[in-house]
Amino acid sequence: MITLHRISCFTCRHVRSVIFTRAIHIEPDSNEKIIPLSKFDLSKPLIGRTSAEHTAISLLRPDMPADSELLKVAIIGAPNAGKSTFVNRLMGWRISSVSKRPHTTRHRTTGVLTDANKQIVFLDTPGFVAPWRKKRHNLEKSMILDPHSCLWDANLICVVHDVSNHWLRFKLDEEILKCLYAHPDKEAILILNKVDSIKRKRMLLDVTTVLTDGSLNGIPYRLDSPYHRNGELDMERLFLKTAHEMNIPLPKTENDIKREHLLTDMKEYENKLLNIQLENVNLDLEENQLKELISQHEEKGLTLEQLSDDISSHIPYKSMNDISPFEFKKDLMETTNWHLYYKKLSQIRLFTRDRSTWPYFNQVFMISAKKNQGIAAVRKYLFSRTKSAPWIFHRNFVTDQYPQEIAEMCIREKMLEYLPEEIPYSYLMTNERWELDENDVLNMTFLIYPRAKQLKRDVSVLLKNHGEAIKLISIEAEKSLTTTFRCEIKLKLIMTEEDIDIYYKTILNLISLAGKVVCEGFSITKRVETKDGAADLVTEFDQRVEEILIKNLQEKFPTHKFIGEESTAIGIKTTFSDDPTWIIDPIDGTTNFVHGLPFVTISVALAINKQVVLGVIYNPIMNDLYSAIHGKGAFKNGRPIKCSKQTNxxxxxxxxxxxxxxxxxxxxxxxxxxxxxxxxxxxxxxxxxxxxxxxxxxxxxxxxxxxxxxxxxxxxxxxxxxxxxxxxxxxxxxxxxxxxxxxxxxxxxxxxxxxxxxxxxxxxxxxx
CATH class of the missing domain: 3.40.190.80 (D-Maltodextrin-Binding Protein; domain 2)
Structure with missing residues (x-):
């Protein structure tokens, strides 16, 4: 148990912002090594290797200087634009998973970079996806909500654009454009990523000109039409600091005047929009539903000129300093304000559907995140944009992700990289073991199983050639996790066709049936035999119970192995191997059973990769059922149980x-x-x-x-x-x-x- 005697008042994703005035006790997970807070090396950034370490690091009070500065950066972009690689490079630490496949990042990730008196909080998000695609592709709701929610509290929006995609390199994603119009008061910069894939570097200038509509911060830098590929560029204007940074007063451009008029109209329109009934609005609007809503609004006199992009100032929300991003998102999902925001985005779509540019970017950077080119310039610029504000995190806090989450995302990343088609998306995984041993070696085991029964055919892809694919995934994930946790990692991946819950439900039904056999024989005279000695007893009921269990389990799971007490006694020897193996004691306490003492149990365990993942012990005489699934706690008759914690x-x-x-x-x-x-x-x-x-x-x-x-x-x-x-x-x-x-x-x-x-x-x- 870790005991903290600190006063802490900051927040991360899983820890609420409260002031602790007494000792805090952090309960470690089972098998976790306990390291006192005093033993942590706080002279360098840390990622907790166990849940207890992560919580202890999270509870450290921000050690900010008197002149502390802060910047919160939202990293947004289309799927597979390279956002996570970009964040990893900026951080100098591998906190986000990356792959060549889209949708590697499934939820928002917070990374913290601190230097001297400046702290930058990065919010890495899933790629923007249109809401109507959620159902079509069976995507999590977080992939729709997280990119939007991070914008509300960010000081700066960083748009990562993939220039290697020749179909989309000359236009901004529609969802991104809607958000930029919804948050015009936020500073935004454009990151052109994967520039190493472009052979003709002149094209990068063309892409820049088109995406920015020939303007930076609303100020034209193009001397002729921005869409004319061979036109002249005012190169000095393009790459100098913006007027805002140089504090040079500039006359208002035509775009500035239009923008001011538009904002005035929008503020007048805001009151009308707040009165719109939202009972029928949901987050999964289909295209036809959207058109119907638009039609209704037009009938009420809502014109395109009145569409408001001044939204954030009208949405009551809590600051990241007051509540964790995770709770912040959950809170907003439950309010009509989120529906109002989404309704406004739907309205803005009418204004942006024929547009693909944003003329108000403050800066444009050309980088290759994969090759670490141009990253230093972006990092330097971001540090120059910090403002005087209290820090949110301790200077050595790195990420809000629990270590198990980091490992799971890393494994999924490697599955996306090495498995074909849709197979990586069709699997779920659970953490079966997480143990930091005395030599600071982090041992972890994950069970991987198909999301649905019809997907069991995919298991053969991972297990063919003696499991070559799963071995490669395990080796590569182990290397990446070593980089993240900065300690030796030993990773085991266990493939199974079934969910542990299916095993659990199956054995509960069978053990209840076997219990009736034990009760039947408890109070009658039994035929007793001996095995290894006169005190090693066995009855026909031991044999009947084991036969019931093995026969039914074998029918349900034909590829599984079995180790049974009575089978072993008659010479059926099964080697304890990595295969899924049921370990059965049909009657533990046979001597008690023979003499009528009620301490009689049926004990069944399931081991995979020689690690027990499920255990059930049933005393049918007392009708007490003890059970456990690895990582989910222990139970007696359905109620959680805990040991005494005695140390004397x-x-x-x-x-x-x-x-x-x-x-x-x-x-x-x-x-x-x-x-x-x-x-x-x-x-x-x-x-x-x-x-x-x-x-x-x-x-x-x-x-x-x-x-x-x-x-x-x-x-x-x-x-x-x-x-x-x-x-x-x-x-x-x-x-x-x-x-x-x-x-x-x-x-x-x-x-x-x-x-x-x-x-x-x-x-x-x-x-x-």
């Missing part, structure tokens, strides 16, 4: 087992361990079920459990449930837990485990 061994209640072995040497060591532990704790309990013991630690009824001689099926599910409840599990010797080593130490806290481990005499068993 003297106040602890410990669970341990003698096991079924009657070897004299092993029994002597186990008795010695019990004797040493009992002298240090409140008490020791032995319930006769490893799965039950782990569940009791998970729900806080006991504080620790250790055992030697257990098998993988005894504790695979319980280990996940305990960890998801916040417990710490390891090998009794203190090294990381290995499921096939047949021994486990589980404690409510790492501190408690470190007190127990040195007291134990360790026993080595043959591995499973």
């Amino acid at each position: 061994l003297a106040l602890s209640q410990i669970l341990g087992e003698y096991g079924s072995s009657r070897d004299a040497n092993i029994l002597n060591v186990k008795c010695k361990n019990f004797q040493v532990i009992i002298a240090k704790v409140h008490s020791i309990r032995a319930l006769g079920s490893a799965a039950m013991n782990l569940c009791l630690v998970a729900e806080g009824a006991c504080d620790a459990y250790f055992e030697y001689g257990v098998h993988i099926w005894d504790y695979a599910a319980g280990d996940l449930i305990a960890r998801e409840a916040g417990a710490y599990t390891c090998d009794p010797s203190g090294i990381p837990l290995n499921l096939i080593h047949r021994r486990i130490l589980c404690a409510a806290t790492k501190e408690l485990a470190e007190q127990i481990s040195p007291l134990l005499t360790h026993i080595d068993y043959p591995h499973d």
